[in-house]
Amino acid sequence: NAGVTQTPKFQVLKTGQSMTLQCAQDMNHEYMSWYRQDPGMGLRLIHYSVGAGITDQGEVPNGYNVSRSTTEDFPLRLLSAAPSQTSVYFCASRSPGLPTQYFGPGTRLLVL
């Protein structure tokens, strides 16, 4: 199993540009999440999904959109990038009823 995979590994955007961060998992996990990691703040939840077609907001959802059309994929969209969205983004997945989350390797995003 590849586990949780994310692309790209690194991206530079200009303010106002849009992009999609990709996340896929091959563990047949129902639950998937997106977190951002900022210095001194740990990880904070952006959006999550409990299954295909179902998404909800986390602690810091503004400026991000998600959709979940399949169990495997959970893309994160930035419609109009801002410098405040410079961060490292992690995707995670888990099975319902089990507390352990499995993380992808992360995407480092720089917005100029």
Added chain:
Amino acid sequence: GDSVTQMEGPVTLSEEAFLTINCTYTATGYPSLFWYVQYPGEGLQLLLKATKADDKGSNKGFEATYRKETTSFHLEKGSVQVSDSAVYFCALTKYNNNDMRFGAGTRLTVKP
């Protein structure tokens, strides 16, 4: 809301020294507690976990005991190695709650 507070870093130790990284939490109910490790340039990996009071999680020589009376989950290792250099995150989640709350992270550097 639920939160995790962990020891501020960075922590620098010599090889074979004893390690303690403090972690305390605030949560209602009965959370599950975790330590994740992030090696340079990589994503988060589960190090150990405990799902109920007095449980001890252990892995790779690291240990942590779930202390409900002191709301703590301190990470310990008796003899650290250079390869243990990483950032360590304490985290909590609750049953069927997709929002995992993280501490700010503690950077450990082990010198030969």
